Amino acid sequence: MKSLLLPVALLVASAVTMPANATTSEQSLKKAEQLREIALRSHLGYDIVESLTVEVGPRLAGTPADARAVAWAQAKFSELGFDKIYKQPVTVRHWERGNASAEILTPFPQPLAITALGDSVATPKGGITGELAFFDSVAELEAADPKTVKGKIVYIDARMHQHREGKEYSLAVAGRSIGSSVASEKGAIALMIRSVGTDKSRMPHTGNMRYKDGVKKIPAGAISTSDAMMLMAMKKRGKAITVNMDLGTTAYTPKTSYNVIGEITGSTLPDEYILIGAHLDSWDEGTGALDDGAGVGITMAAAKLIKEFKPKRTIRVVLFANEEGGLVGAKEYRDANASELHKIKLAGESDFGARSIWRFDSQVNPENLGLMAQIAKVLKPLSINHGNNKAGGGPDVSVLPAKGVPVFSLRQDGTDYFDYHHTANDTLDKINPEELRQNVAAWAVVAYITAQSDSKLLPLEVK
């Protein structure tokens, strides 16, 4: 039987183990269970997302709507009775979309639903016209003879399929993020991509891109997945396809936006922080209900509900500025608070929509894994499994572990997240209030138990 015992032993070793440093009191754990049940019946999270999407709506960083969102966040923290409310300036780019249209001119004229990628330059007035050069991926484009691309509009048709963890996103997104630079270096006049999305609909997906230094900036847009399917069927007809794309984007001077922060002050360890957060900015086409109004609602509501339980440590809710521009507010937060980061004992961001959470991961000092196991036990009735100790913490929070800050992730079901991601269809009606409540309950449990723990909360070892 030895041969059978060995794999079992390995399995146990690779799962989460329970070190000695696990001393959250039974009383605190009982309270955490009460908190969980209260959160499961609370409509507060949903009310906050509704308020943000109805009273502010789209809030692209640097725009007047972004400034309204900052004012909204301060007012909402105040209305909810947070103990300390402040904001931290962040310099953000200010880019606006303007008009966006495209049409196939030959061989079979018809319009295309298109959106400009974030930070794309505009086309000349009246648009830019060219023949399409087709590629399945950036890799294929990179390998292409520049002769096949020069003077043309590069089209990249990278597909993405639904997946609980959104696994194909990082692959498919390459066309969006660096496609225009690669195309430009080969002499293309513009970039058009199949939307990085898993829907079958006429909703193009925007998103961030960057021009490489020194590259000629060419306009870049994404057509909807429905249009992409039509276009590929047209390509099969064997004739050259010419399109006109007309993007009326404008780059303004950078603006000042803000990370907005609200705190529930700890009763006995006020100078130790549990940081939970989300990003306040959104793309401009939808109302940013899923990305990231949901995260705003979940974390604000969780902290507010914890307040009634008088946590020992301070709960800090950070609503980051300009995540969509490339974690701009998060980097500023990290740098401006460099000398204080050791006070953050655990951090996590909610930024993957509003579906139910199915797994709890952490990235903490091994000495604190016992505490994570205690948390996991209270999360279990929410149908949340305990995962591993390799959490990223969420996009904005991902900049913190390198500075020694422990993080956690409450992983949501992202199966349909990329149906709506960065589209006009990211609106409140996509949120199921019941699933949102499960999220609020989970966030409240993690933050509260950590805030209450008698364990010493240790930093990560920074290599």
Place this chain on the structure above:
Amino acid sequence: MKSLLLPVALLVASAVTMPANATTSEQSLKKAEQLREIALRSHLGYDIVESLTVEVGPRLAGTPADARAVAWAQAKFSELGFDKIYKQPVTVRHWERGNASAEILTPFPQPLAITALGDSVATPKGGITGELAFFDSVAELEAADPKTVKGKIVYIDARMHQHREGKEYSLAVAGRSIGSSVASEKGAIALMIRSVGTDKSRMPHTGNMRYKDGVKKIPAGAISTSDAMMLMAMKKRGKAITVNMDLGTTAYTPKTSYNVIGEITGSTLPDEYILIGAHLDSWDEGTGALDDGAGVGITMAAAKLIKEFKPKRTIRVVLFANEEGGLVGAKEYRDANASELHKIKLAGESDFGARSIWRFDSQVNPENLGLMAQIAKVLKPLSINHGNNKAGGGPDVSVLPAKGVPVFSLRQDGTDYFDYHHTANDTLDKINPEELRQNVAAWAVVAYITAQSDSKLLPLEVK
């Protein structure tokens, strides 16, 4: 047992009975079964819809794209080997959408996804601005004191829910069809409606409307259901809501379009016609895959497949012009062919999307109910039930029973039809090829058996 027998007898009497005039040969019925199985394996219907949506795309009556659709239809009939191909001129309005945008100005500025209703006049350049006056229905608007409406933009929030037969459409559509006239008569400056649709998405639904004679024409648009939900949540905040709506529509001089007709000539009764059809025009925002590219594909494919079986009567496929403008091509067809309508022995139109058919209804002379029962038997393996003798025949074909022409309906599952109806999202990816094949099989069966029947096919009694 007599008391039990009576209800059974009644049941039989109220169901479809089998009169003597039911003499389609066993051989023809066997052939119909073969045809059904061939159709179930044929990709032709889907290929035709793909061809129409890829090679023509949107085809609003009167536009250059409509003319391309007419040319496409003639070429497709020819490619498929139809025996006789011709077209019949129809005068159609020519209206184009142009730009469409709207935004809430106060109390919480944000954009709205809007589309102009068909035939709406344009707003002044820069749009029209006003406070919203809210109504749940046209009926409520009709009952309103004009003082509450005068100088305002009327907003009608009529809801519609998914239903297999699309039952709420006829109620909800009143706001779209006559709302602008009712609002105008009470002094409103514009009409905005919640889209007549069952989706939760950011896709506004356009559709036909008419101004009453003599009424001041005010601009009319529909916002998406997602926007409607947001707007109603904003209304609850208790402040007056002002919006700007900017519709850049243009009415041109009427144009000539065409009903396009293809025939498979009957071998022994060529002067008796089984008419099956669909409408060729579509709204301009989607590619008209469901409305009514599917019907075009289903009926052309069914006729083509029947051709190999050499039908006794002629199969006539009519692709009607400008259904969306109010059955314009159908009325022209009826009037221009008035003296020949008695030769049409049965007629039906496919125009309710591309989902599976679940019921077969007819409206035929009672003498021919036996034939309908024979057809129903061959449809049964397609999971199609036999319904009643009160069929409408489909929108365009509905003008024919009053002239004595018998009709049939193959009723499709319309549960999600109004998710996409008249939106940019009416595209090929919404069609399930397998369900489309079931449709083709059913249409082929009905048309073929009727074409083969030895029964005398009698007209309806016209009251």
